[in-house]
Amino acid sequence: MAPQISPSILSADFANLAGDVAAISDVADWVHVDVMDNHFVPNLTIGLPVVRALLKHSPLPLDCHLMIEDPDRWAPQFAEAGAQSVTIHAEAAKAPIRTLRTIRAAGARSGLAINPATPVEPYEDILGEIDMLLLMTVEPGFGGQKFLDVVLPKVRRARELIKGRDLPVWLQVDGGVSAETIERCAEAGADVFVAGNAVYGAEDPAEAVQKLRQQAAG
Ligand code: DX5
Ligand code: ZN
Numbered sequence: 001m002a003p004q005i006s007p008s009i010l011s012a013d014f015a016n017l018a019g020d021v022a023a024i025s026d027v028a029d030w031v032h033v034d035v036m037d038n039h040f041v042p043n044l045t046i047g048l049p050v051v052r053a054l055l056k057h058s059p060l061p062l063d064c065h066l067m068i069e070d071p072d073r074w075a076p077q078f079a080e081a082g083a084q085s086v087t088i089h090a091e092a093a094k095a096p097i098r099t100l101r102t103i104r105a106a107g108a109r110s111g112l113a114i115n116p117a118t119p120v121e122p123y124e125d126i127l128g129e130i131d132m133l134l135l136m137t138v139e140p141g142f143g144g145q146k147f148l149d150v151v152l153p154k155v156r157r158a159r160e161l162i163k164g165r166d167l168p169v170w171l172q173v174d175g176g177v178s179a180e181t182i183e184r185c186a187e188a189g190a191d192v193f194v195a196g197n198a199v200y201g202a203e204d205p206a207e208a209v210q211k212l213r214q215q216a217a218g
Contacts (some may be wrong), residue, residue, distance in 0.1 A: 003216035005209050006030035006063045007157045008174070008196030010045065010143040017050070018057040022198065026208045030063040030085065032174070032194045034143075035078075037068035040092050041141035046129065048077055055082045059062065065174065065194075067140045068092065072099045079106035087111025087134050088174075091118060100129045111172070115140060116151050120158045127167050132192065133158055137185070138175030143196040147176025152188050159189025179215060186216040 005028050011178035021031050033051060054062060059196040061084035066075055071088035072095050078086045079102070086103045090112055093099055103110040111133035114120060120135070127133070133200055135155055138145040155173060162169045173185045174194035182193055195208075202208035 003186060003213055004029040004170075004192045005213050005216070006032040006172070006192060006194045007187035007199040007205065007209060008032040008034055008143060008194050009200070010012060010034040011196035011200035013200075017054060020200065021054065021058045021060065023055055023187070024209050025059040025089075025203050027206045027213075028060060028114050030192075031058050031060045032063045032065060034196075035064060035066045035068060035082075036141065039069045041087065045140045048074070051078060051083060052081050060133045061085065063087070063111075063194075065134065067113075067196075070094075073101050076102045076106060078101045083108055085109040085132065087132065089115070089140075090114045090123060091115055097126060097129055100126070104129075104131075109153040110160075113140075113174075116148050119159065120154055123167075124161050127162060127165055127169055130169055132170040132172055134174055135163070135190070136175050137173050137177065137181075140175070144201070145176055147178070147181040147182075152184060155185060155188035155190055177212075179211060182212055182215050183218065188216060 036043045036045040063085045064083045100110040109131035111132040112130045137151045172192035173190040177195045178198035
């Protein structure tokens with residue numbers, strides 16, 4: 001699949017979300033929305049009401065990354081609200097298969113995320129339940145952190161597992177993805193790239209997205 005870019009609005013201006021989404025809407029594929037509850041991660045960000053509002057204003061589909069406890073309760077509501085992709089954390093979900101199926105049944109793409117130190121192999125048998133596997137390349141919670149190179153071998157292994165099963169699962173990397181690191185991620189097999197600081201920290205966010213895409217395409 002051609003590389004896709006999902007700019008994270010965690011690094012955008014929270015008082016001007018519609019404007020910051022519009023700034024990248026001609027060049028990006030998704031808008032990455034980081035939902036944090038101050039329990040699963042030590043930060044508090046956006047919730048369902050803001051996602052509902054964004055859905056009305058965003059020309060791009062929303063890629064909602066739920067860094068929250070009890071995703072089994074909340075994820076279906078994001079999907080029912082109209083979010084086009086909903087990703088839950090394996091470390092937080094108590095009934096991941098049921099929740100992933102509920103997300104799909106509501107018409108959204110289902111995503112499963114794992115933290116840098118969580119192995120991918122235990123999830124091999126449920127790859128058929130998901131549309132996207134998200135490998136965190138920083139510890140979740142904050143934008144602007146340093147990319148963790150130690151995750152790259154796992155990106156490679158995940159790509160092999162997906163290929164081995166011949167599944168159309170997208171492989172997303174999130175955290176510290178930038179002009180310096182995106183090529184290594186693409187080479188390891190990632191095809192969906194989240195970038196917060198590298199996009200919204202740039203003088204021209206749209207140009208930054210285009211450059212990242214070119215680099216990811218190799
Ligand atoms: C971190 C979030 C990321 C974050 C990425 O917990 O999940 O999506 O916004 O930001 P950068 O690209 O700045 O590392
Ligand atoms: Zn994220």
